[in-house]
Amino acid sequence: MRPFWFLWGLWALLNYPLGEAQETLFLKGVRHEYQRFNNCGPATLGMALSYWGRPETQRQIAPALKPNPSDKNVSPEEMAAYARGLGFGVHQGMAGDIGLLERLLQAGFPVIVETWFVTPDHGGMGHYRLLVGYERARRVFYAFDSYLGPRIVLPYAGLDRLWRVFNRTYLVVYPRSREGRLMAVLGERGRPGREVRLALERAQQEVRGSPASPFPWFNLxxxxxxxxxxxxxxxxxxxxxxxxxxxxxxxxxxxxxxxxxxxxxxxxxxxxxxxxxxxxxxxxxxxxxxxxxxxxxxxxxxxxxxxxxxxxxxxxxxxxxxxxxxxxxxxxxxxxxxxxxxxx
The missing domain is CATH 1.25.40.10 (Tetratricopeptide repeat domain)
Incomplete structure (x- = not known):
């Protein structure tokens, strides 16, 4: 007997065909918001929710996610729990790749990515960004960034270097009615535990290729x-x-x-x-x-x-x-x- 995840993926693919890949894409309808201090998580989640018509901004989200206004970290798990509390589905993934990001965007899903970020004044730190489009010929993503502004250009290679620090973690917030389409994009990634295995395989490969870098070892x-x-x-x-x-x-x-x-x-x-x-x-x-x-x-x-x-x-x-x-x-x-x- 075929496992359930395979049958579900096959049903989703038949019912939600993805069509041909687009060379350039920009999802419209996201409301940009500049973050307040240490507020990239609430601000970025608010931007993702705005694409689906929700009014919440960091003003409403931050007090729920970080009762201590100086909290240094809002985790992906906390963001996912908040969105689920509003009735949304959330796929919290890891070991993502450039092709997956393109496919999610093509299917109409903005993607929150957890990345490293370097500023002249404060050095390196964690930072969330909302990807809203791409241009394949230039090999760049377009992002709404709560620190830098809307329609920020992120080269594929540069994003991946910063994304790798967080094991290429990503969040897709979506209405429950779109779950079938999302599963069609994710394929075997929708199978429980599969992305952890992909993360292990990717880290092992990168440890062999870059044995002196700390991040493949950390991801491993x-x-x-x-x-x-x-x-x-x-x-x-x-x-x-x-x-x-x-x-x-x-x-x-x-x-x-x-x-x-x-x-x-x-x-x-x-x-x-x-x-x-x-x-x-x-x-x-x-x-x-x-x-x-x-x-x-x-x-x-x-x-x-x-x-x-x-x-x-x-x-x-x-x-x-x-x-x-x-x-x-x-x-x-x-x-x-x-x-x-x-x-x-």
């Missing part, structure tokens, strides 16, 4: 972790940390950090915390999280992981203090609330 660690292999994940993160830093992506590190990771890397991705915790390397979790908290004391994810590691080391008082602080910054942080109950 993230994929192994998602596949339930924390030991392999921890070893990959170790290799990533030992790689030479890419000063093009991290031109102004404070304090002369020598890690392969950009100094803000753990503001956005927490795989090393989890892998080291699961393999019993609690002191390293404490050290890494404390390094982040020295410069971002309100970083609730680092407070959470430091608390768990402190608890495992027997420092229950310190664990409780960290968890209470995390909940003060994000009252709806369910994992922190559950952990606090175990340390009473």
């Amino acid at each position: 660690g993230s994929a192994w972790l998602r596949l339930g292999r924390p030991q392999e994940a921890a070893l990959a993160f170790d290799r990533s940390r030992r790689m030479p830093p890419d000063r093009g992506l991290d031109p102004r590190p404070p304090g002369g950090e020598a890690l392969g990771w950009p100094w803000r890397m753990l503001w956005y991705q927490f795989g090393p915390y989890e892998a080291y915790y699961q393999t019993g390397r609690y002191a390293e979790v404490v050290a890494l999280a404390s390094g982040v908290l020295a410069r971002a004391p309100d970083h609730e994810e680092s407070l959470y992981w430091r608390a768990r590691a402190r608890g495992a080391l027997g420092d229950l008082r310190g664990a409780r203090a960290d968890l209470r602080a995390a909940l003060g910054y994000r009252p709806g942080f369910r994992e922190a609330a559950a952990a606090l109950q175990t340390f009473r």
Whole structure:
């Protein structure tokens, strides 16, 4: 018997034919919005929702996603949960590629991509962008960028370099009525767990091709972790940390950090915390999280992981203090609330 995902994909393809590829495309109907401080996530999500006729802007979205206005990170999971709360479907994918982005746009779906971003004043940091079009002859995407403005031109290769830092994570927000068309575009990517495998294969390939770059190793660690292999994940993160830093992506590190990771890397991705915790390397979790908290004391994810590691080391008082602080910054942080109950 054919697996369900195959039959669903075949039905979607027959019912939602995609047509011939377009050489140039620009989706109209997106309302651009410039972000406020640390608000690229809420602003970009608002722009994506506007394409489908929703009125929400960062003014409504930010308080829900980041009760602490200085929150350094709004995760793809938080953005997806907000959109689902409005009745939308969301495909949160990873290991995307240029061809997939073109196909999604051609099918009428703007795409949120999580990328690295470098500014002259603030150095490197995470940043969301909304892709709304492309021009194949020039090999560029058009994006609505909450920091730079509307109709920003992003060369394919340049975007991929920045996108790779986040394992080529992407979000597609869509009305439930369009799910069949989206599944037709995604194909086997719509199968549960398939994109994690694609991420693993892509990272392994890039590790062989660029063994001195930290990001393929980091992505390899993230994929192994998602596949339930924390030991392999921890070893990959170790290799990533030992790689030479890419000063093009991290031109102004404070304090002369020598890690392969950009100094803000753990503001956005927490795989090393989890892998080291699961393999019993609690002191390293404490050290890494404390390094982040020295410069971002309100970083609730680092407070959470430091608390768990402190608890495992027997420092229950310190664990409780960290968890209470995390909940003060994000009252709806369910994992922190559950952990606090175990340390009473």
